Amino acid sequence: MEAASFVTKPDDRLPRYQQLRDDLVSRIAAGEWALEEAIATEAELGQFYNVSTGTVRKAIDLLVADGVLTRSQGKGTFIRRPRFDSSLFRFFRFKSRDGEPVRPTARVLKREVVKPGDEIRSTLRMKASEKAIHLSRVRLIEGQAVLSEEIWLPRARFEPLATLPLGDFEDLLYPLYERLCRQIVASATEILKVEQATSDDASLLNVAVGSPVIQVHRVASDFAGTPFEWRSTRGAATTFQYQVEIR
Amino acid sequence: MEAASFVTKPDDRLPRYQQLRDDLVSRIAAGEWALEEAIATEAELGQFYNVSTGTVRKAIDLLVADGVLTRSQGKGTFIRRPRFDSSLFRFFRFKSRDGEPVRPTARVLKREVVKPGDEIRSTLRMKASEKAIHLSRVRLIEGQAVLSEEIWLPRARFEPLATLPLGDFEDLLYPLYERLCRQIVASATEILKVEQATSDDASLLNVAVGSPVIQVHRVASDFAGTPFEWRSTRGAATTFQYQVEIR
DNA sequence: CAGTGGTCTAGACCACTTG
DNA sequence: AAGTGGTCTAGACCACTGG
Structure with a gap:
């Protein structure tokens, strides 16, 4: 099986969902997705990184808890700006x-x-x-x-x-x-x-x-x-x- | 299939893991487990409530996020007291x-x-x-x-x-x-x-x-x-x- | 209607703790 | 060695959104 397409080199000692989280942060910081527009779907990310959707969900859960992303059922997952x-x-x-x-x-x-x-x-x-x-x-x-x-x-x-x-x-x-x-x-x-x-x-x-x-x-x-x-x-x-x- | 052994009547409109969370809070408040001693294991809880361990984990995740419980790999899940x-x-x-x-x-x-x-x-x-x-x-x-x-x-x-x-x-x-x-x-x-x-x-x-x-x-x-x-x-x-x- | 995230399952295997 | 939580899979079905 192939290690899949990380944008930045992941730290192999970390669990996959943590590596995934870090990579998503890089891609967000790099401006891959527009602010407050939907990022790739969970299914797409699972395929891209070659992990199951459960692992993608866990990575996204972390970013939601961090306030970086918000989910919207039926719509997608969005980059969130802090509410100042x-x-x-x-x-x-x-x-x-x-x-x-x-x-x-x-x-x-x-x-x-x-x-x-x-x-x-x-x-x-x-x-x-x-x-x-x-x-x-x-x-x-x-x-x-x-x-x-x-x-x-x-x-x-x-x-x-x-x-x-x-x-x-x-x-x-x-x-x-x-x-x-x-x-x-x-x-x-x-x-x-x-x-x-x-x-x-x-x-x-x-x-x-x-x-x-x-x-x-x-x-x-x-x-x-x-x-x-x-x-x-x-x-x-x-x-x-x-x-x-x-x- | 049987609705399983909730201590308090659950709100059926809520997801199972939320019902489970609420029931665990009741049992904790009732003093079923001593402070800072291990509560029932995830496998036991899954059997008790007749849900999969994944659902039990999600319920416990909520309580950990709320600061009510802490997990300890290899040891168990414990009631946590606030750190004043x-x-x-x-x-x-x-x-x-x-x-x-x-x-x-x-x-x-x-x-x-x-x-x-x-x-x-x-x-x-x-x-x-x-x-x-x-x-x-x-x-x-x-x-x-x-x-x-x-x-x-x-x-x-x-x-x-x-x-x-x-x-x-x-x-x-x-x-x-x-x-x-x-x-x-x-x-x-x-x-x-x-x-x-x-x-x-x-x-x-x-x-x-x-x-x-x-x-x-x-x-x-x-x-x-x-x-x-x-x-x-x-x-x-x-x-x-x-x-x-x-x- | 198709597509999204939300819930849930029934496992497998790993890492850690304790006896 | 036995038991715990930690990670991960490969799905299924539900609830909501939008065209």
Whole structure:
């Protein structure tokens, strides 16, 4: 029997379904299938890799659990993009005057194209000479600033954003990244900390200097795992809540 | 063919492995197997429920994903207790002077047996006449208080703790619950909030009044899902950090 | 209707643990 | 050596989607 058509050389010590999983990740990262379009069917994959459909299913199960794929009975298996809309809602509870949850709008206050500091440069794996795009935004609910954001992007990947008129930036940046720069966020890591409001925070967010502020620090990466966005979001701690289930 | 020996009446609209999962939960909650001892083998369960081992595996997969069971190749499948040790470490980073992570010790400052307030009474589903045990603890690292805790327990389930000498309370309460009261924590929900230090916080935790404080509010439940512990933990926000992966 | 994923079977053989 | 869970097969049939 033949070892079948792996795109990348598999690790033979691993079970077949793990090898298969890894190979599928490679093919997804390589862009073999369009975002949110169906990948090859289980039967096709079974034939392609010369394994039974049960083994294909197990590999796909892993990727579904990882949030990389979603299945849809009768339709197919699809590449899933992470749902960042809910991300801020995980940490901050924003409500309009009538109590309905709302998504804040956004306004870019400042953009500059400069050499970043060491932390950002190393996080984004940039060369020493490379410049970055730095955005300062506020996010508002009913005209009231509730979050302030600092965003850093490597210029090479995001050139179109260096010249886009500030008024053309939309509330959500990730669709913009996709459309204008063909950069797709596949995953992210967020770290929460509590700080005390600086005078900048105080004037932007309309809170007292020294009052508690939540800082959410996010690093977003592409399907290959390369980080390409550094973001820091600050908001008044009074709007913060977070819930965890332990089992 | 016979419908096989379910302990509780299964919902026929659900797939077999879901029915099986639910039935296994009932049997676990009923105490059919001792904590952290092996449950029936996959082959036995397949015979018992009259399904193939593949279906049994899928049911057990769900419970493993839920954190109710763990498998151990060659040994068996075991009931798992939640790992609460890591819980506080998820939110607070405690280090000793030499940088090693440490578990804080504990000291009970006060115990009273009283009627609880409405929030605690309804959370713990207690009758209006029922009394609760209220503990106030501090947790210390190298003699320094880093967390303060308020704990409420329904008296009926925790009678032995109403009279236990305060010095006999241990750093970890859950082993005590198990040994003295036969109460086993199966799951919990935690909610995080940020508050400003009260004067009580200030004197207990040695922080400034008004400085940010993290409050972790936990409700712990047994295998049947009945909540039986209400706990609130407060610590200086400077020791707080939390990390999330988004996919 | 054809095609997809979802459920389920009845095995086989492997890897690991324990006596 | 006996018993456990771990991997894998080669199917069958069901439930849902879309043309």
